[in-house]
Amino acid sequence: MQEKIINTLDEREKYIKQKSGRITLPLACNNDSLAGAVSQRACVYSGARVVLNPITDALHLVHGPIGCASYTWDIRGSFTSGATLYKNSFSTDMKELDVVFGGEKKLANALRELAARYNPPAVFVYSTCIIGVIGDDLGAVCKSAQDELNIPVIPVQSPGFKGTKRDGYKAACNALFQLIGTEERKTTNPYTVNLLGEYNVAGDLENIKPYFEEMGVDIIVSLTGDSRIEDIRKAHCAKLNLVQCSGSMTYLAKQLGKNYGIPFKRISFFGTDDMSTALRTTAGFFNDPAMIEKAEEIIRRETERTGHQIEEFKRRVGGKRAAIYMGGAAKAVSLVRAFRELDMEVVIIGTQTGKRDDYEQISCLVRDGTVIIDDANPLELRELLIRQNADLLVSGVKERFLAYKLGIPFCDFNHDRIITFEGFDGMVNFAEEIDTTVNSPVWNLPVRRNCCNSRKQEPKKSGSHENIPFHEKIINTGASANVEELCYS
Amino acid sequence: MSKNYATVNPCVMCMPMGSVLAFRGIENTMPMFHGSQGCSTYIRLHLAHHFREPIDIASSALSERGAVYGGTANLKMGLKNVIKGYNPRIIGVATTCLAETIGEDVPGIISEFRQEEGMADDITIIPVSTPSYRGSHEEGYNETLKAIVQSLASPALPNEKLNLVIGAIVSPADIRYLKQMLDELNCNRILLPDFSDTFDAPLVENNPKMPAGGTPIDDVKDMANSSETLSLGICTQAASAGGYLENTFNIPHTRLPLPIGLEYTDMFAWKLEEITGQPLPGKYESERGRLLDTMVDVHKYVAKVRIAVFGDTDTVLGITKLVSEIGMDPVVIASGTHNPVFAEAVKNITPGSTILHGCDFTDIHREIKNHGVELMLGPFTGRQISMKENIPLIRVGLPNHDRVGAARQLVVGYEGAARLVDTITNTLLELEDKNKTVTELII
Numbered sequence: 065m066q067e068k069i070i071n072t073l074d075e076r077e078k079y080i081k082q083k084s085g086r087i088t089l090p091l092a093c094n095n096d097s098l099a100g101a102v103s104q105r106a107c108v109y110s111g112a113r114v115v116l117n118p119i120t121d122a123l124h125l126v127h128g129p130i131g132c133a134s135y136t137w138d139i140r141g142s143f144t145s146g147a148t149l150y151k152n153s154f155s156t157d158m159k160e161l162d163v164v165f166g167g168e169k170k171l172a173n174a175l176r177e178l179a180a181r182y183n184p185p186a187v188f189v190y191s192t193c194i195i196g197v198i199g200d201d202l203g204a205v206c207k208s209a210q211d212e213l214n215i216p217v218i219p220v221q222s223p224g225f226k227g228t229k230r231d232g233y234k235a236a237c238n239a240l241f242q243l244i245g246t247e248e249r250k251t252t253n254p255y256t257v258n259l260l261g262e263y264n265v266a267g268d269l270e271n272i273k274p275y276f277e278e279m280g281v282d283i284i285v286s287l288t289g290d291s292r293i294e295d296i297r298k299a300h301c302a303k304l305n306l307v308q309c310s311g312s313m314t315y316l317a318k319q320l321g322k323n324y325g326i327p328f329k330r331i332s333f334f335g336t337d338d339m340s341t342a343l344r345t346t347a348g349f350f351n352d353p354a355m356i357e358k359a360e361e362i363i364r365r366e367t368e369r370t371g372h373q374i375e376e377f378k379r380r381v382g383g384k385r386a387a388i389y390m391g392g393a394a395k396a397v398s399l400v401r402a403f404r405e406l407d408m409e410v411v412i413i414g415t416q417t418g419k420r421d422d423y424e425q426i427s428c429l430v431r432d433g434t435v436i437i438d439d440a441n442p443l444e445l446r447e448l449l450i451r452q453n454a455d456l457l458v459s460g461v462k463e464r465f466l467a468y469k470l471g472i473p474f475c476d477f478n479h480d481r482i483i484t485f486e487g488f489d490g491m492v493n494f495a496e497e498i499d500t501t502v503n504s505p506v507w508n509l510p511v512r513r514n515c516c517n518s519r520k521q522e523p524k525k526s527g528s529h530e531n532i533p534f535h536e537k538i539i540n541t542g543a544s545a546n547v548e549e550l551c552y553s
Numbered sequence: 554m555s556k557n558y559a560t561v562n563p564c565v566m567c568m569p570m571g572s573v574l575a576f577r578g579i580e581n582t583m584p585m586f587h588g589s590q591g592c593s594t595y596i597r598l599h600l601a602h603h604f605r606e607p608i609d610i611a612s613s614a615l616s617e618r619g620a621v622y623g624g625t626a627n628l629k630m631g632l633k634n635v636i637k638g639y640n641p642r643i644i645g646v647a648t649t650c651l652a653e654t655i656g657e658d659v660p661g662i663i664s665e666f667r668q669e670e671g672m673a674d675d676i677t678i679i680p681v682s683t684p685s686y687r688g689s690h691e692e693g694y695n696e697t698l699k700a701i702v703q704s705l706a707s708p709a710l711p712n713e714k715l716n717l718v719i720g721a722i723v724s725p726a727d728i729r730y731l732k733q734m735l736d737e738l739n740c741n742r743i744l745l746p747d748f749s750d751t752f753d754a755p756l757v758e759n760n761p762k763m764p765a766g767g768t769p770i771d772d773v774k775d776m777a778n779s780s781e782t783l784s785l786g787i788c789t790q791a792a793s794a795g796g797y798l799e800n801t802f803n804i805p806h807t808r809l810p811l812p813i814g815l816e817y818t819d820m821f822a823w824k825l826e827e828i829t830g831q832p833l834p835g836k837y838e839s840e841r842g843r844l845l846d847t848m849v850d851v852h853k854y855v856a857k858v859r860i861a862v863f864g865d866t867d868t869v870l871g872i873t874k875l876v877s878e879i880g881m882d883p884v885v886i887a888s889g890t891h892n893p894v895f896a897e898a899v900k901n902i903t904p905g906s907t908i909l910h911g912c913d914f915t916d917i918h919r920e921i922k923n924h925g926v927e928l929m930l931g932p933f934t935g936r937q938i939s940m941k942e943n944i945p946l947i948r949v950g951l952p953n954h955d956r957v958g959a960a961r962q963l964v965v966g967y968e969g970a971a972r973l974v975d976t977i978t979n980t981l982l983e984l985e986d987k988n989k990t991v992t993e994l995i996i
Contacts, residue, residue, distance in 0.1 A: 072636060073634055073638065074880055084652075095985070096614065096616045097590050097612075098614065098630070098634065098635065099612065099613045099614045099615045099627045099628070099630040099631035099634060100585070100611050100614075100630060100632060100634030100635045100638070101611075101614075101634055102593075102609050102610070102611050102612070102636070102638070103590055103614065103899070104594065105588050105594060105595070106590065106594040106595060107589050107591025107592075107594070108589075108591075108593050109591060110595070125559070127565065128650070129572070129684070129685035129686040129687055130560060130563050130566075130567060130648050130686075130689075131566065131567030131568075131569070131592070131595070131685035132595075132649075132685075133560070133563055134563045134566050134567065134599075135566075135595035135596070135598065135599050136595070137562065137563070137934070138937075151937065152561055152562055153561070153562050153563060154559055154560070154561055155557070155559065155560045155561075155563060155565070156558065156559060156560075157560035158686050159687075160686050160687050161685050162686070163650075163654060163686050170558050173558040174558040176557055176558075176560035177556055177557065178557060178559050178561075181556065192650075193588070193589055193620075193649070193650050194650045194654045194686070195653040196620070197620060197654045197655055198653065198654065223618060224588075224589040224590075224591045224592070224651065225589035225615050225616055225620050226616075226617045227586075227589075227616070227617065231713070240586040248920050259964070302705075371995070395629075410599065442607065442609050442637075442762075443638050443639075443762060446762065461598055461601055461763065462594070462598055462601050462608070463604060464601070464605070465601055465605060465606050465608075465708075466607040467609040468756070469606075469607055469754070469756065469760045470667055470760065472757070494805030498678070511757070511758055511759060512757075531610070549649060
């Protein structure tokens with residue numbers, strides 16, 4: 065029996081483990097969030113929405129009350145190279161009477177008028193909590209709208225309460241699967257791939273695509289970053305699926321394998337090593353000697369080009385202790401490797417939606433002493449960040465201010481980042497971002513001013529302040545009392 | 554083409570969002586949603602973006618099982634865990650669409666919970682009904698203020714105090730300004746709510762897990778014993794903490810518009826003088842004089858400039874008043890909240906304007922184009938129109954996700970008006986710079 069790592073709710077203890085020795089950890093995961101624990105997770109609808117929203121020319125209609133649409137308007141920082149319809153927020157804006165009498169008619173009318181106004185190549189209709197309760201027949205309304213409007217109108221079954229974010233990913237995959245295979249692609253190139261779970265955040269694709277072109281590989285569609293309906297329809301023509309965000313897209317990859325015989329490989333475009341492996345994996349799959357050679361040439365050239373830039377940052381960030389809290393496990397795993405490239409140590413790693421095999425992989429990757437956590441909440445993260453003496457948190461917006469309030473540097477690795485992190489150049493950007501935050505002078509500002517009349521403190525010469533980051537001061541000054549305050553008691 | 558059934562690009566948020574703003578204005582209060590996990594996460598995200606603060610909101614995390622068999626167990630478990638984790642004095646339980654639609658009896662579950670746990674009175678649990686389909690964040694905010702007062706206010710000896718209810722969502726800086734004004738008048742007051750610290754917390758050592766600040770709970774209790782209530786904000790009338798106090802405890806209740814601009818701030822100042830029997834400190838007379846001076850200085854720069862103002866009803870009303878005072882042309886005035894009182898009030902200020910309420914950004918966009926608007930003022934959600942039409946957008950109000958300083962944006966009072974007038978004028982002047990010939994310079 066492992067001793068308590070932090071004080072938390074009894075029910076939460078099995079979700080937090082510290083790695084020690086060779087044994088892989090049994091970590092509880094993939095369950096409903098605990099009521100009152102302030103999970104960082106969202107809902108089924110949110111899972112579906114983040115996966116599908118990057119489809120740039122689709123009309124994304126939220127069937128429900130206005131809140132669900134308000135908070136997801138242009139939510140994911142997915143860039144587009146053309147269409148911008150996805151940057152609008154469409155809602156049936158259900159009111160009290162609609163809830164009482166049902167929203168099917170309103171939905172049908174909304175579909176009609178939106179199709180006329182925006183002329184989209186396809187519509188995704190998301191169901192929300194109340195639709196799941198009042199029982200509008202989303203499928204039937206979509207079917208008859210599809211017949212009438214002559215465009216695909218695809219229901220996304222995502223009532224918020226019917227599972228976790230992960231179930232939303234599945235609903236999104238089911239919606240995509242309905243589109244795939246509805247149009248053929250004429251090509252003479254035998255080397256074609258789809259990128260699954262690539263969302264073009266901050267425009268990441270621009271850092272990836274040129275290498276595939278150089279290797280002679282056609283990307284049919286990236287799912288779903290910067291994708292268009294027409295390309296999604298043709299996704300079944302690919303010879304290989306490269307799955308990056310495994311949490312959201314493995315299900316679709318398997319479906320495509322079963323129905324179209326397309327094999328899939330797990331890859332990541334983040335970090336120099338993972339990016340190199342992704343290119344090698346692709347070339348290796350097609351087993352074309354010229355392509356394999358090309359891949360090696362690219363890897364040599366690009367690692368050399370970016371290597372000394374990264375080296376520069378590495379000198380400045382090496383030895384720092386990183387904490388990772390991600391939505392999905394794939395990104396978390398990739399981050400562990402990237403931090404290794406920067407000589408940084410990972411002291412906390414957690415995810416919202418990781419599964420058993422994800423955590424097994426994670427526990428093999430990390431060093432002894434690393435805390436692994438599933439579905440963390442703010443109080444647990446606070447205490448862990450302090451106890452594990454983290455110098456950096458990599459996570460999303462909600463966690464950003466939690467870190468800042470503890471005086472801990474932060475790197476956004478989620479939808480809101482505005483810098484590309486993928487590809488060889490992305491790794492340089494990432495290293496620079498870590499350096500920028502970790503070595504910012506703000507952390508060395510005195511958290512407390514020396515009072516003129518304070519008897520306890522020695523007066524200091526002006527301009528000299530202790531060169532200790534102030535989160536370390538938090539720990540060093542009266543640690544026991546402070547940490548108790550942070551815990552569940 | 555007509556658009557009657559769909560909302561495109563909403564200019565409004567949902568009721569539970571408003572409830573969080575109200576609950577976080579009371580000391581030691583933890584907000585909690587009864588519904589699915591996503592609602593709390595989305596609203597945390599939305600508010601974190603705006604205030605740049607950590608925002609904790611608990612959820613009863615209803616699952617499919619809860620939706621079918623009722624959420625009693627989840628709500629009780631959630632309450633228990635919130636108490637263990639945060640040790641709050643108040644838990645504010647706002648319902649979401651899900652809980653309302655499955656017909657949860659939240660007050661019933663709460664009293665059952667209290668009995669089962671043998672809870673003493675040291676923790677108050679306040680339920681409020683806030684389904685997104687019933688109203689906007691503005692209504693959620695006011696419903697919650699009313700629920701807070703209903704739960705806590707209890708009669709005792711008269712306290713000779715003024716209840717100042719901020720009945721519209723303003724910024725932490727606005728609340729700090731109002732507080733200071735009352736304090737400098739030595740006004741014996743109770744301010745509801747006060748999220749000036751909880752949504753704009755200083756960075757200090759030993760940050761507490763719940764941010765410090767908020768209206769003291771004893772103050773809220775004592776609101777039943779005040780001699781008068783003054784509510785700022787006149788648009789949201791259905792739910793009102795001041796109205797409740799008047800009906801229940803016979804406390805005279807006055808409503809004033811948010812003190813935005815010269816005349817509305819004058820009305821507020823006059824009322825404070827009447828209540829306290831004291832003249833406004835000279836500092837404010839000077840501030841007022843400087844505002845007037847500023848208005849005179851800029852009047853030609855801003856004259857007849859066609860401006861669109863949108864956002865929350867009371868803020869929009871006040872800003873419409875302000876821009877009218879300096880001779881701008883408020884051609885499009887809009888709020889996403891459906892509210893005839895707002896429309897009427899705006900019409901009284903500027904009868905010629907196009908006034909929209911319950912609208913979305915497509916409606917606002919259309920009117921902006923129709924009227925050749927030159928300047929936009931409202932939440933950041935107007936940015937797409939601003940970029941598309943190349944019209945500058947001055948960000949005021951919630952949400953503001955793409956600029957810093959939302960928590961420190963002062964709009965109320967003479968000082969707030971002067972700052973806003975400066976911003977408006979400088980924005981227009983910068984626009985003119987773009988059209989000027991650049992001087993050839995040699996280095």
